[in-house]
Amino acid sequence: MMTRVICDDADARQAIKDDLDTTLVVEAAAGTGKTTELVNRILRVLATGRAKMIEIVAVTFTEKAAGELKLRLRAALEHARATADGDERPRLELALATLEEARVNTIHGFCAELLRERPVEASVDPLFVVLTEPEADRLYTRAFRAWLQEALTDPPEGVRRALRRSSFGGDADGPIDRLRNAGRMLAEWRDFPRSWTRPAFDRGATIDRLVQALHQLADLTSRASSDRDNLFVDTDGVRRLSRQIQLEQSVGPPAPGSGEPRHSSAASRTSPNGRTDLDGWEARLIDLTRDRGFSRTRKGSGYKFAKDVTRTEVLVARDALFADLQQFRKDDFADLLVRARDLIRDDAHVRRHLRQKFARIFVDEFQDTDPIQAEILELLADDVPGKLFIVGDPKQAIYRFRGTDVGTYWDVRDRLEACGGRVLHLTTSYRSVPEIQHFVNAAFAHEMTGNRSTLQADYVPLAQSRPATAGQPAVVALPVPKPYGRGGGPLRPSAKAIEDSLPDAVGAFIEWLVDAKNGWTIEGRPIQPKHIAILFRRFVSFGDDVTRPYINAIEARGIPHLLVGGKAFHGREEVETVRAALAAIEWPDDELSVFAALKGSLFAIDDEHLLEFRHRFGTFHPFRIPKELGGNSGEELALTGEPAAHLVPIAEALRLLQQLHRARNYRPVAETIGRLLAQTRAHVGFMLRPAGEQALANVLHVAELARQYEAVGGISFRGFIDELRDGSSMEAAEAPILEEGSDGVRLMTVHKAKGLEFPVVILADLTCRMSRAEASRYLDASERLCAMKIGGWAPHELHEHEDVEVRRDEAEGVRLAYVAATRARDLLVVPALGDEPWDGGWLNPLNRALYPPIATRRTATRGPKCPPFKSKDSVLLRPNDEVAGLSTVCPGRHTFADAGGYSVVWWDPTALRLGAEAPFGVRREDLIVKDVPKHVIADGRTRYDAWQLARHDARARGASASVSVQTVNEWVATVDSVQDRQEGQESVSIAN
Incomplete structure (x- = not known):
């Protein structure tokens, strides 16, 4: 039966504490204290004796949330025990004493515990361990290579055609990498085993038809009245491909050096049996759809294109061919959770035992639960009233890429309602000040309308709890100072110009915020860098690090920062330096690696000396150091010219590489890296750089990766280098350099920030799209189907549902913007364009609440604690001396009456210190001054030697065991041995 939905916040919170025998689904908006309410419910269940902690x-x-939940539960138990009486007090005392018996864990951790308890029934090794990511990567790579070697002996159709496809644009993966990634994606979604359908498709006939259309268009465009005509230039790829196919049909493939272009990395040719090479033609036809000129063909000008050929005729033929090619691309196709689910679902005895064992199940962030996880929890709950308590917020469901979506949440909620459950809404938010809440309500009430087709959530307005703060703005629009390119033509914002200008504005605004004399505060204290978070939709765009310009702008102003989960670790210069040096250690014969190591930051030898060394001695080999430079090379390296004393540092560097090479397989990899860093004094070298803390942390993280590599079974120095090289093609997080609570601006993605809050939130990367133009996956949990694009191909099911999947991705983009905006407690800063909104960006949902009506955009008042804005224009520079128009927002405070009323302060770009230059050179030059008195140097050296000696002694003491640990059997054997020796000594004494 359907039961009522409780929307009153106070009634909902009371029901959570009192209605303990009813299954509850709590939909908690951002900042409403859902974890607190979950803890309150657990306390009441324990206090009333409905369940024990076990x-x-x-x-x-x-895992972090699980640890925090356990800490909060302990604190709540201690507080409740002190005030409890009657039967509740001993129950709470027992609960506190047995807190560690509770299963507070992630779903993966919980499933692992279940499997370890029932290894026989689950058919798993009782001592199984969960693979770490590096272990899983190595295992998969080994299996893939073995499969590929076998597959290449007689490649099946899919493999054969995949290998013929070439890479384009930002796709840096070659054919082998595409196959490897496709296999990995299939493995990750192996719990959705339903096969994809493949409709009948006559590939040969389709290719023949496309080739004929190709020849027709090539013929039409071959007789242009001018070879500079835009339409003629853009269809050049069509004519080249047509000419090459005609040559192959007549005399075979063009010979090397014939001047004919090749559109594929593998030369297309006729097969040995004389048949047409359909794989090659197919690959090049697909490549033609990616040709920039053909895919965006310009029309040119004039009615006539050539003699007896109209321009319209050519364009119609081009459009028809392009449409056919696009359709050709579409029609042509290219274990913990599972084991735990199967164990519970398929074994009635185990299922009955677990249902009796677990009296109450509490689930947090249920909107991020995938179908298998939901199935496990429902199997354990068994429709017992009050046994299951779930908390979630469909407005914050932002993990579709992990297989979760609002549809799964709705399905479970509806089933629980049908079995007598109740749905509660928590709406009072304790996080944000009222003006931010009103701004968020005004922005998203029209965007989230509860659409079951697009899986968009219903919007529940935030209700205020904190008092209003009238002393300073709560919402600031930060205009991009220079949003336009330099080209002529219509005034249009440029994505590149925005990406170049916005980071500088963000850095300048942060500089203004943390300046105490400006008077902006957080709870009465001046704003500090640690109060600020910059949130991104993405960290990488077409291989480029999106965060780097923002970091540069912050560093240029001397503001500390922390990049949380950045993906550019392997691309950092200091990491590449260490990787090059390790390669030189492993392969001393590889002169290029040795040269890279010598030139890199560790040795920093200049080009002039490297050139001279190579010219005079002929080699950089670490085992062929010339005798005159202290080497032991037995070869006659005739030396001429001046003495080579200035080249001694190169010889010393080569000698170090030689020593490390000799011992590399006799000591841990991390120790070799440590010796390399110590001998080159890399620690101080990296620290003296601007932002040296991050550089040094990244370098030390390489050593930590080496420890992890050996801890999980890595056995060779070369194997670790191979792993580093493989990692260089993937994204990896940079090493953290600041602990929580320490000073520094946080830079993180919205996904990383979910569940967190910050006094000041600045949204960044305005040009990032809200969603992809093409769907990458179609998921049908009821049919156990996951149709996804792999290796450049998309299955039939994905194409059938692509339109709705694109709309669902857009709906998730709206929710992502909601999550980002609701992280702010006291100040929300939103980037914007002064003349008009940026269309299609991920912050588009905020524009409704951010931009004032056209009629009032040119009038504004001064915001509280804001500097006097001298300009009436929120755009600093336009091309062609354009001026502000009626749609340009005037800097200042703009008041809105929507959603309870709020105001937005549009900042004046002229009030910021833009264009700050990044510092060059090193920090603390006073520490490396050359002209220092000798007694200062001697004193410093004495202190350093004393520190080294104390460090060595401390390490020696730490390496010796302070407590002897023995098993009982070992202890008994020791006692027996002592007794035997004593008895022997007594026998000797008696004999004497």
Whole structure:
């Protein structure tokens, strides 16, 4: 039966504490204290004796959240025990004493515990361990290579055609990498085993038809009245491909050096049996759709294109061919959770035992639960009233790429309602000040309308709890100072210009914020860098690090920062330096690696000396150091010219590489890296750089990766280098350099920030699209189907549902913007364009609440604690001396009456210190001054030697065991041995 939905916040919170025998689904908006309410419910269940701690299961989304939940539960138990009386007090005392018996874990951790308890029934090794990511990568790579070697002996159709496709644009993966990634994606979604359909498709006939259309268009465009005509230039790829196919049909493939272009990395040719090479033609036809000129053909000008050929005729033929090619691309196709689910679902005895064992199940962040996880929890709950308590917010469902979506949440909620459950809404938010809440309500009330087709959530307005703060703005629009390119033509914002200008504005605004004399505060204290978070939709765009310009702008102003989960670790210069040096150690015969190591930051030898060394001695080999430079090379390296004393540093560097090479397989990899860093004094070298903390942390993280490599079974120095090289083609997080609570601006993605809050939130990367133009996956949990694009191909099911999947991705983009905006407590800063909104960006949902009506855009008042804005224009520079128009927002405070009323301060770009230059050189030059008195140097050296000696002694003491640990059997054997020796000594004494 359907039960009522409780929307009153106070009634909902009371029901959570009192209605303990009813299954509850709590939809908690951002900042409403859902974790607190979950803890309150657990306390009441324990206090009333409905469950013991060992019978409690609490599932969270991350390990960090699980640890925090356990700490909060302990604090709540201690507080409740002190005030409890009657039967509740001993129950709470027992619960506190047995807190560690509760199952407070992630869903993956919980499933691992279940499998370890029932290894026989689950058919798993009782001592199984969960693979770490590096272990899983190595295992998969080994299996893939073995499969590929076998597959290449007689490649099946899919492999054969995949290998013929070439890479384009930002796709840096070659054919082998595409196959490897496709296999990995299939493995990750192996719990959705339903096969994809493949409709009948006559590939040969289709290619013949396309080739004929290709020849027709090539013929039409071959007789242009001018070879500079735009339409003629853009269809050049069509004519080249047509000419090459005609040559192959007549005399075979063009010979090397014939001048005929090749559109594929593998030369297209007729097969040995004389048949047409359909794979090659197919690959080049697909490549033609990616040709920039053909895909965006310009029309040119004039009615006539050539003699007896109209321009319209050519364009119609071009459009028809392009449409056919696009359709050709579409029609042509290219274990913990599973085991735990199968164990519970398929074994009735185990299922009955677990249902009796776990009396209450609490689930946090349920909107981020995938179908298998939901199935496991429902199987354990068994429709017992009050046994299951779930908390979630469909407005914050932003993990579709992990297989979760609002549809799964709705399905479970509807089933629980049908079995007598109740749905509660928590709306009072304790996080943001009222003006931010009103701004968010005004922005998203029209965007989230509860659409079951697009899986968009219903919007529930935030209700205020904190008092209003009238002393300073709560919402600031930060205009991009220079949003236009330099070209002529219509005034249009440029994505590149925005990406070049916005980071500088963000850095300048942060500089203004943290300046105490400006008077902006957080709870009465001046704003500090640690109060600020910059949130991104993405970290990488077409291989480029999106965060780097923002970091440069912050560093240029001397503001500390922390990049949380950045993906550019392997691309950092200091990491590449260490990787090059390790390659030189492993392969001393590889002169290029040795040269890279010598030139890199560790040795920093200049080009002039490297050139001279190579010219005079002929080699950079670490084992062929010339005798005159202290080497032991037995070869006659005739030396001429001046003495080579100035080249001694190169010889010393080569000698170090030689020593490290000799011992590399006799000591841990991390120790070799440590010696390399110590001998080159890399620690101080990296620290003296601008932002040296991050550089040094990244270098030390390489050593930590080496420890992890050996801890999980890595056995060779070369194997670690191979792993580093493989990692260089993937994204990896940079090493953290600041602990929580320490000073520094945080830079993180919205996904990383989910569940967190910050006093000041600045949204960045305005030009990032809200969603992809093409869907990458179609998921049908009820049919156990996951149709996804792999290796450049998309299955039939994905194409059938592509339109709705694109709309669902857009709906998630709206939710992502909601999550980002609701992280702010006191100040929300939104980037914007002064003349008009940027269309299609991920912050588009905020524009409705950010931009004032056209009629009032040119009038504004001064915001509280804001500097006097001298300009009436929120754009600093336009091309062609254009001026502000009626649609340009005037800097200042703009008031809105929507959603309870709020105001937005549009900042004046002229009030910021733009264009700050990044510092060059090193920091603390006073530490490396050459002209220092000798007694200062001697004193410093004495202190350093004393520190080294104390460090060595401390390490020696730490390496010796302070407590002897023995098993009982070992202890008994020791006692027996002592007794035997004593008895022997007594026998000797008696004999004497």
